[in-house]
Amino acid sequence: MAKRKRKTLPKDFGQLLEQASLEELIAVFDQCELEATGGYSKSTALGFYNCPDELVRWLVEQGAGIDARDTYQRTALHHRSSSWKGGVDLLxxxxxxxxxxxxQGDTPLHAAAKSHKVQALAALIRRGADIDARNRQGHGVLQIALATTSNADIEATAKIAQILLDAGVPADDAMLAEVQRIGREFEFHRAGFNPDYLEATDAGLACLYGLFGVTPVASRQLHDGKAAISVADGPWHNQHQQLWQLLVPSNGPAATVQGEVIRLSGRISREIHHNGAANWDADFKAMLTALVRHLGNAVPLPPGELAEAQALAAALCGGDDDVARTDRLSALAVQWVIANPQPLSLPLPAYRR
Incomplete structure (x- = not known):
């Protein structure tokens, strides 16, 4: 009686694909089924991005399902479309x-757009992929490419946008809003952006502005660390955002205590409300402590409001909030900065976030 073959690939299968010969890889399937699965998403061998072309052909010739699904219902073409290794045409x-x-209803074209893989996207379109396909959230290919763009993706996204617009995908207001977001985020982080990629990224951003008819986002004007800090009258949340743009660096602590007070209140709020406190740790607790300490220095908050800030920090110590506490703490941070317009140099923080 023939021995039953394994339904799972060897744990080191990904490494074998990089190091083993074709004969050695074929020998794996003496012990494993053709559609044995492995990796975090439990894909078949065809779904591994580094599966050699020769093994791909052999597996399909032996009867392996070219459209076998992984845990997330993705096929090998989904995986290759989102990989720098390519292989779209072969599949x-x-x-x-x-x-x-x-x-999620994403097609391989969505996968290429979401991963900003220009060559894969171009190949799929050349081979007849539906450029108007929408996923279960109703997102089109160009919309998803723009919505998932971070600073490092701008150059590729500009090329993807050009390809899709040339292919007939219409632009809409949501896309224009995404281009504006991309510009704002890049300008905020421009000072800390890798200079080796700055020229190409600037060109990509200019291309996006031109393709969508968006007015370029103005360069960010950072505080010089010397002049008095001022903010326009208005609601506290508008003032907090103005101070964030003026005083908070793209990464790391601020140069001034005023900037750090704004940064800390914003980081704490975002971690709790936008990240579900997933990274909440001793560092965030130390940030809370430092924030309250700053609010009691220089021209401190009035006694009642300083006591309120201390109580808010104690309530937030576990990383839980119903929005009201972090909002109030941010408003008190703005109040303190307005009362202390002369820049104060920030001592070395006791936290690393």
Whole structure:
């Protein structure tokens, strides 16, 4: 009686794909089924981005399913479309479904756009992928490319946008808003951006502005560390945002106590409300302590409001909040900065975030 083959690939299969010969890789399937799965998403061998072309062909010839799904209902074409290794044309030549949808309704074209893989996206379009496909959230390919763009993706996104617009995808207001967001985020972090990629990224950003008819975002004007700090009258949240733009660096602590008070109140609020306190640790608790200490220095908050800040910090110590506490703490931070317009140099913080 023949020995039953394994339904799972060896734990080091990804490493074998990089190091083993074709004969050694084929020998793996003497022990494993053709559609044995492995890796974090439990994909078949075809779904591994580094599966050699020769092994891909052999597996399909032996009967492996070209559109086998992983845990997230992604096919090998989804994986290759989001990988720098390529291989899209080979899978399509072997019969892969160009419109296969994963659990989110994303097609391989969505996967290429979301991962900002220009060559894969161009290949899929050349092979007839539906440029108007929408996923279960109703997101089109160009919209998802823009919405997932970070600073490092700008150059690639500009090329993707050009390809899709040339192919007939219409621009809409949501896309224009995303281009504006991309510009704002880049300008905020420009000072700390890798200079080796600055020229190409600037060119990509200019291309996006031109393609969508968006007015370029103004360069950020950072405080010089010497002049008196001022902020326009208005609601505290508008003032907090103005001070954030003026005083908070793209990463690391601020140069002034005023900037750090704004940074700390903003970081604490964002960690709790936008990240579910997933990273809440001793560092965030130390940031809370430092924030309250700063509010009691120089021209301190009035006694009643300083006591309120201390009580708010104690309540937030566990990383839980109903929004009201972090909002109030941020408003008190703004109040303290307004009362202390002359820049104060920040001592070395006791936290690393």
């Amino acid at each position: 399509l030549d072997l019969g892969a479904d160009i419109e296969a949808q994963d659990y």
